[in-house]
Amino acid sequence: MARDILAEELERELKPALLRGWRRRCPSCGQGPLFSSYLKVRDECAVCHEHMSHHRADDGPAYLTILIVGHLMAPLLLWTFFEFEPDPLVVATIFTIGCVALSLYLLPRLKGAIVALQWAKRMHGFGGRTA
Template identity: 80%
Template sequence: MTQTIQSQSDDREIKPAILRGWRRRCPSCGQGPLFSSYLKVRDECPVCSAHMSHHRADDGPAYLTILIVGHLMAPLMLWTFFEFEPDPLLVFAVFTVGCVGLSLYLLPRLKGLIVGLQWAKRMHGFASDTA
Protein backbone atom coordinates (compact mmCIF):
# COMPACT_ATOMS: atom_id res chain seq x y z
CA MET A 1 0.00 0.00 0.00
CA THR A 2 1.61 3.24 -1.11
CA GLN A 3 0.79 6.65 0.19
CA THR A 4 1.36 9.92 -1.56
CA ILE A 5 3.54 12.20 0.53
CA GLN A 6 3.29 15.86 -0.37
CA SER A 7 5.98 18.41 0.32
CA GLN A 8 5.41 21.75 1.96
CA SER A 9 5.64 23.45 -1.45
CA ASP A 10 2.49 21.59 -2.54
CA ASP A 11 0.45 23.37 0.11
CA ARG A 12 -1.64 26.33 -0.90
CA GLU A 13 -1.25 29.64 0.90
CA ILE A 14 -2.88 29.26 4.31
CA LYS A 15 -3.47 32.86 5.35
CA PRO A 16 -5.52 33.93 2.28
CA ALA A 17 -7.55 30.70 2.42
CA ILE A 18 -8.32 31.18 6.11
CA LEU A 19 -9.26 34.84 5.62
CA ARG A 20 -11.51 33.97 2.70
CA GLY A 21 -13.17 31.30 4.82
CA TRP A 22 -13.61 33.78 7.67
CA ARG A 23 -15.37 36.11 5.22
CA ARG A 24 -17.56 33.13 4.21
CA ARG A 25 -16.15 33.09 0.67
CA CYS A 26 -14.72 30.29 -1.43
CA PRO A 27 -11.16 29.58 -0.22
CA SER A 28 -10.05 28.97 -3.80
CA CYS A 29 -11.19 32.15 -5.57
CA GLY A 30 -12.46 34.37 -2.76
CA GLN A 31 -15.42 35.48 -4.87
CA GLY A 32 -18.14 32.86 -4.58
CA PRO A 33 -20.17 32.33 -1.42
CA LEU A 34 -19.04 29.36 0.67
CA PHE A 35 -22.42 28.66 2.25
CA SER A 36 -25.80 28.00 0.66
CA SER A 37 -27.53 28.65 4.00
CA TYR A 38 -26.43 29.56 7.51
CA LEU A 39 -24.02 26.61 7.96
CA LYS A 40 -24.53 24.47 4.84
CA VAL A 41 -21.35 24.48 2.76
CA ARG A 42 -21.99 24.49 -0.99
CA ASP A 43 -20.96 21.39 -2.88
CA GLU A 44 -19.32 23.55 -5.54
CA CYS A 45 -18.31 27.20 -5.85
CA PRO A 46 -20.63 28.98 -8.32
CA VAL A 47 -17.74 31.17 -9.54
CA CYS A 48 -14.69 28.89 -9.90
CA SER A 49 -16.40 25.46 -9.68
CA ALA A 50 -14.08 24.31 -6.87
CA HIS A 51 -15.56 21.32 -5.06
CA MET A 52 -16.23 22.05 -1.40
CA SER A 53 -18.12 18.87 -0.49
CA HIS A 54 -14.89 17.31 0.83
CA HIS A 55 -14.81 19.39 4.00
CA ARG A 56 -14.96 17.72 7.40
CA ALA A 57 -15.53 20.60 9.80
CA ASP A 58 -17.71 18.42 12.08
CA ASP A 59 -17.71 19.77 15.67
CA GLY A 60 -14.62 21.99 15.31
CA PRO A 61 -16.46 25.28 14.71
CA ALA A 62 -18.86 24.68 17.61
CA TYR A 63 -15.98 23.82 19.93
CA LEU A 64 -14.01 26.91 18.93
CA THR A 65 -17.12 29.10 19.28
CA ILE A 66 -17.77 27.83 22.81
CA LEU A 67 -14.11 28.28 23.67
CA ILE A 68 -13.96 31.88 22.45
CA VAL A 69 -17.34 32.99 23.79
CA GLY A 70 -16.69 31.36 27.15
CA HIS A 71 -13.26 32.94 27.53
CA LEU A 72 -14.59 36.38 26.58
CA MET A 73 -17.91 36.46 28.37
CA ALA A 74 -17.25 34.59 31.64
CA PRO A 75 -14.61 37.02 32.99
CA LEU A 76 -16.63 39.98 31.75
CA MET A 77 -19.74 38.64 33.47
CA LEU A 78 -17.91 38.07 36.75
CA TRP A 79 -16.28 41.51 36.62
CA THR A 80 -19.64 43.17 35.88
CA PHE A 81 -21.40 41.28 38.64
CA PHE A 82 -18.84 42.07 41.34
CA GLU A 83 -17.92 45.60 40.22
CA PHE A 84 -21.43 47.01 39.74
CA GLU A 85 -23.49 44.50 41.77
CA PRO A 86 -26.54 44.62 39.48
CA ASP A 87 -29.61 42.45 39.85
CA PRO A 88 -28.62 38.86 38.95
CA LEU A 89 -31.59 38.57 36.60
CA LEU A 90 -30.36 41.63 34.68
CA VAL A 91 -26.87 40.12 34.38
CA PHE A 92 -28.40 36.85 33.19
CA ALA A 93 -30.59 38.59 30.59
CA VAL A 94 -27.88 40.85 29.18
CA PHE A 95 -25.17 38.21 29.01
CA THR A 96 -27.52 35.59 27.57
CA VAL A 97 -28.26 37.89 24.65
CA GLY A 98 -24.56 38.72 24.34
CA CYS A 99 -23.47 35.06 24.36
CA VAL A 100 -26.11 34.01 21.84
CA GLY A 101 -25.35 36.96 19.56
CA LEU A 102 -21.60 36.40 19.66
CA SER A 103 -22.07 32.67 19.08
CA LEU A 104 -24.30 33.26 16.06
CA TYR A 105 -21.74 35.70 14.66
CA LEU A 106 -18.71 33.44 15.17
CA LEU A 107 -20.09 30.02 14.22
CA PRO A 108 -20.31 30.42 10.40
CA ARG A 109 -17.06 32.39 10.30
CA LEU A 110 -15.17 29.72 12.22
CA LYS A 111 -16.67 27.01 10.04
CA GLY A 112 -15.48 28.92 6.96
CA LEU A 113 -12.06 29.30 8.57
CA ILE A 114 -11.80 25.54 9.13
CA VAL A 115 -12.96 24.75 5.60
CA GLY A 116 -10.39 27.24 4.27
CA LEU A 117 -7.65 25.62 6.35
CA GLN A 118 -8.61 22.17 5.11
CA TRP A 119 -8.59 23.41 1.51
CA ALA A 120 -5.18 25.09 1.93
CA LYS A 121 -3.59 22.02 3.56
CA ARG A 122 -5.20 19.70 0.98
CA MET A 123 -6.87 17.71 3.73
CA HIS A 124 -9.47 15.02 3.05
CA GLY A 125 -10.63 15.14 -0.60
CA PHE A 126 -9.19 18.60 -1.31
CA ALA A 127 -5.87 17.05 -2.39
CA SER A 128 -7.30 15.99 -5.75
CA ASP A 129 -8.50 19.51 -6.67
CA THR A 130 -6.48 21.28 -9.33
CA ALA A 131 -6.80 24.84 -8.00
Protein backbone atom coordinates in the same frame (compact mmCIF):
# COMPACT_ATOMS: atom_id res chain seq x y z
CA MET B 1 13.46 21.09 -11.39
CA ALA B 2 10.34 18.92 -11.65
CA ARG B 3 10.45 18.51 -7.88
CA ASP B 4 10.29 22.32 -7.40
CA ILE B 5 7.30 22.61 -9.74
CA LEU B 6 5.54 19.82 -7.86
CA ALA B 7 6.24 21.54 -4.52
CA GLU B 8 4.83 24.82 -5.85
CA GLU B 9 1.77 23.01 -7.16
CA LEU B 10 1.14 21.50 -3.74
CA GLU B 11 1.66 24.77 -1.87
CA ARG B 12 -1.49 26.71 -1.02
CA GLU B 13 -1.34 29.96 0.93
CA LEU B 14 -2.82 29.40 4.39
CA LYS B 15 -3.44 32.97 5.56
CA PRO B 16 -5.42 34.18 2.50
CA ALA B 17 -7.45 30.97 2.56
CA LEU B 18 -8.29 31.44 6.26
CA LEU B 19 -9.30 35.06 5.66
CA ARG B 20 -11.52 34.03 2.76
CA GLY B 21 -13.10 31.33 4.90
CA TRP B 22 -13.64 33.81 7.75
CA ARG B 23 -15.45 36.07 5.27
CA ARG B 24 -17.56 33.03 4.28
CA ARG B 25 -16.14 32.96 0.77
CA CYS B 26 -14.64 30.17 -1.31
CA PRO B 27 -11.10 29.51 -0.02
CA SER B 28 -9.88 28.93 -3.57
CA CYS B 29 -11.07 32.06 -5.41
CA GLY B 30 -12.44 34.29 -2.64
CA GLN B 31 -15.38 35.32 -4.84
CA GLY B 32 -18.08 32.68 -4.55
CA PRO B 33 -20.12 32.20 -1.37
CA LEU B 34 -19.01 29.23 0.72
CA PHE B 35 -22.42 28.56 2.28
CA SER B 36 -25.80 27.97 0.67
CA SER B 37 -27.54 28.65 3.99
CA TYR B 38 -26.43 29.57 7.52
CA LEU B 39 -24.07 26.59 7.99
CA LYS B 40 -24.61 24.44 4.88
CA VAL B 41 -21.43 24.37 2.78
CA ARG B 42 -22.05 24.41 -0.97
CA ASP B 43 -21.10 21.29 -2.87
CA GLU B 44 -19.23 23.41 -5.41
CA CYS B 45 -18.14 27.05 -5.70
CA ALA B 46 -20.43 28.95 -8.07
CA VAL B 47 -17.50 30.97 -9.46
CA CYS B 48 -14.43 28.70 -9.72
CA HIS B 49 -16.21 25.32 -9.43
CA GLU B 50 -13.93 24.09 -6.63
CA HIS B 51 -15.49 20.96 -5.12
CA MET B 52 -16.33 21.54 -1.41
CA SER B 53 -18.65 18.66 -0.47
CA HIS B 54 -15.91 16.52 1.10
CA HIS B 55 -15.06 18.94 3.92
CA ARG B 56 -15.09 17.56 7.47
CA ALA B 57 -15.69 20.51 9.80
CA ASP B 58 -17.87 18.35 12.12
CA ASP B 59 -17.90 19.71 15.70
CA GLY B 60 -14.80 21.89 15.37
CA PRO B 61 -16.61 25.20 14.77
CA ALA B 62 -19.04 24.60 17.65
CA TYR B 63 -16.20 23.68 20.00
CA LEU B 64 -14.18 26.78 19.04
CA THR B 65 -17.26 28.99 19.37
CA ILE B 66 -17.97 27.72 22.88
CA LEU B 67 -14.29 28.11 23.79
CA ILE B 68 -14.08 31.73 22.57
CA VAL B 69 -17.47 32.86 23.88
CA GLY B 70 -16.82 31.26 27.26
CA HIS B 71 -13.37 32.79 27.62
CA LEU B 72 -14.64 36.24 26.65
CA MET B 73 -17.93 36.34 28.49
CA ALA B 74 -17.11 34.59 31.78
CA PRO B 75 -14.49 37.11 32.98
CA LEU B 76 -16.66 39.97 31.73
CA LEU B 77 -19.62 38.54 33.62
CA LEU B 78 -17.66 38.26 36.86
CA TRP B 79 -16.17 41.73 36.49
CA THR B 80 -19.58 43.28 35.78
CA PHE B 81 -21.25 41.49 38.65
CA PHE B 82 -18.63 42.46 41.25
CA GLU B 83 -17.87 45.96 39.96
CA PHE B 84 -21.43 47.24 39.51
CA GLU B 85 -23.43 44.78 41.67
CA PRO B 86 -26.51 44.77 39.39
CA ASP B 87 -29.61 42.68 39.85
CA PRO B 88 -28.77 39.06 38.94
CA LEU B 89 -31.76 38.83 36.58
CA VAL B 90 -30.51 41.84 34.63
CA VAL B 91 -27.03 40.35 34.37
CA ALA B 92 -28.41 36.98 33.28
CA THR B 93 -30.61 38.58 30.62
CA ILE B 94 -27.89 40.82 29.19
CA PHE B 95 -25.23 38.12 29.13
CA THR B 96 -27.60 35.52 27.68
CA ILE B 97 -28.36 37.85 24.77
CA GLY B 98 -24.65 38.67 24.42
CA CYS B 99 -23.59 35.01 24.40
CA VAL B 100 -26.22 34.03 21.85
CA ALA B 101 -25.40 36.99 19.58
CA LEU B 102 -21.64 36.35 19.74
CA SER B 103 -22.17 32.63 19.11
CA LEU B 104 -24.38 33.29 16.08
CA TYR B 105 -21.75 35.69 14.71
CA LEU B 106 -18.75 33.40 15.25
CA LEU B 107 -20.15 30.00 14.26
CA PRO B 108 -20.36 30.42 10.45
CA ARG B 109 -17.07 32.35 10.35
CA LEU B 110 -15.22 29.67 12.27
CA LYS B 111 -16.75 26.95 10.10
CA GLY B 112 -15.61 28.85 7.01
CA ALA B 113 -12.10 29.13 8.45
CA ILE B 114 -11.97 25.40 9.24
CA VAL B 115 -13.12 24.47 5.73
CA ALA B 116 -10.50 26.89 4.35
CA LEU B 117 -7.80 25.30 6.54
CA GLN B 118 -8.73 21.89 5.19
CA TRP B 119 -8.60 23.25 1.64
CA ALA B 120 -5.21 24.94 2.15
CA LYS B 121 -3.66 21.84 3.75
CA ARG B 122 -5.28 19.50 1.19
CA MET B 123 -7.08 17.53 3.89
CA HIS B 124 -10.08 15.21 3.39
CA GLY B 125 -10.09 15.14 -0.42
CA PHE B 126 -9.09 18.75 -1.14
CA GLY B 127 -5.98 17.52 -2.98
CA GLY B 128 -7.31 18.26 -6.47
CA ARG B 129 -6.36 21.17 -8.68
CA THR B 130 -4.62 24.26 -7.31
CA ALA B 131 -6.11 27.73 -7.36
